[in-house]
Amino acid sequence: MRKVARKRPTIHDVAAASGVSRGTVSRVLNGKGNVSLAAETAVRRAVAETGYVVNRAARSLKTSRTGSIVMVLSEPQERLFEDPNFSVLMRVATGTLAERDMSLVLMIAGGEGDRDRVARYLRGGHADGALLVSIHAGDPLLEAIERTGVPAVACGAVLGRESVIPYAAADDRGGARAMTEYLVAQGRRRIGMITGPLDTPGGSLRLEGFTGVLGRRASKQMIVHGDYTQAGGEAAMRRLLETVPDIDAVFVASDLMAAGALQALHLAGRRVPEDVAVGGFDDSAVATATRPALTTVRQPLAKVAEETVRLLIARLDEDRVDPVILPTELVVRESA
Amino acid sequence: MRKVARKRPTIHDVAAASGVSRGTVSRVLNGKGNVSLAAETAVRRAVAETGYVVNRAARSLKTSRTGSIVMVLSEPQERLFEDPNFSVLMRVATGTLAERDMSLVLMIAGGEGDRDRVARYLRGGHADGALLVSIHAGDPLLEAIERTGVPAVACGAVLGRESVIPYAAADDRGGARAMTEYLVAQGRRRIGMITGPLDTPGGSLRLEGFTGVLGRRASKQMIVHGDYTQAGGEAAMRRLLETVPDIDAVFVASDLMAAGALQALHLAGRRVPEDVAVGGFDDSAVATATRPALTTVRQPLAKVAEETVRLLIARLDEDRVDPVILPTELVVRESA
């Protein structure tokens, strides 16, 4: 059996095989009504028989839609890929897009050169939209993307641009509030907080939720800023123990940092939760791996990812869409 | 200033602006010689002036090259994304492709439906090639991809298909050999090994390197199989300590598992390296985070990723290309 580099069948072949015109085939393929049942069946059969697959380039040329969207990553890689949220986002994004026969192009925008590349790609009309991941407010990339005029949405709010860049996110503020209220309800009186970087939504919004509940009791010395790493959480907890020796609870803005805090408390000889209650955020895998297991705030990550993609797809057709904020859930385990 | 939805300039506009024909513009753009210097300069200026960016769809329609390649992920997500190797691969791949003005489409092939989708995408000619990541030998996806006839290469060997799917990889066997020889040279006599899953190249090849050096001394009871997780490494080390109490060294097929082994040894009251020497593999971030820091085998990850992409690009034009195996390096720290 000789291998022949057979040409892929075109809409023309399908038309011939089904005895209708190319126009009708196209109508069937695109679900534009006004096609007789007979024609439709014939076309579908012919498609199956010939193994026809639409040529995206041709379609794109005609419709000036590409059927692909770009996921733009700006965070330093290491952090992003360690983030379990990210893998969920990636899986959900490819899946949700696939349902619509769209594909995901990945671009990493580390340096300035990358930035130009992303902008050129977008300006070239090579993608219908951009999905921004962990872009910081001041990032020049943001402006570059906005200038291209390509619809963009973000996963998680872009601080300061909330009204410009639609986004889907978990209710960071509400989740933090719930956790803080819970700690208060448990009778804790000296409650500290370890925040994330304040230029991230998780950093500032969770802090807002915390201070919103505690008011003036959330004094400056009770609040320490971390960097979302385990080591950072440990260091922050140590600082807190020094300045506020009688602390009896701490709300940590991420599970990973909370794991570090647990470590610091252990080394300082404090029992958790007896002496100090610890509340985390994320409900990631580490939450159940620590001892004691973390009481934390669950983020509906998959849902956030899904909504982000949905938002982008809606944004492709509409001029503006509203942000989506999804409720979080308090998960009580052992640490508080 | 009113915002006008101006149409993007086409090659036609560039031709008009530079006073040459579209044909000549195309020739300049594609670096096909036979263009006078005058024409070339005029065209380049016009391109800059008009802000022209090539329309890939049109080009693709004509050339039947898409300028994009698909990265196919098959591993269960969790594991893959935790793998630091993966983030390197991703960054290097997008970067290397970008240099050639190509883009990276990401597809995740978890279930059967995904598999069909990948195959259809490839059969549709939507990508010029496929870059396979952590595909296992028996995976039906592999066959599906081969059937599409789209050139594919793998990052890391696909066991059993080494001669069919070109790949770039670190020298697992050689690295394992070097580590084993080092342990022997240190005077260790009872050397065990914790392997990775045997259906992965890192699992079987590193074991081969180990047994290659030790011969019959690598008895069955000295070898335990792990799963690349920290917990798995810890469990494996415990088993090893039970069956071979006088063990004085262990070669662990990944740093993460080695971290688990260290934990088990610590709990068993064995000193490292005094009582038991521990050798890892990867030289990942955990290697320096453990106490003691790990003596390990460094894999040239970035290089592997780069070579994989290079291989794929070469494969696009050539009928076959040879696998690339890159040397590893023994990194001596404290654990052995």
Place this chain on the structure above:
DNA sequence: TTGAAAGCGCTAACAA
């Protein structure tokens, strides 16, 4: 060295 022109495969407007 250059220009003219055909046509890649598709969609959608128009006519029937």
Place this chain on the structure above:
DNA sequence: TTGTTAGCGCTTTCAA
């Protein structure tokens, strides 16, 4: 409901 047809923007052959 259907067929016909005009391009979408580009590359490349052919002729000059």
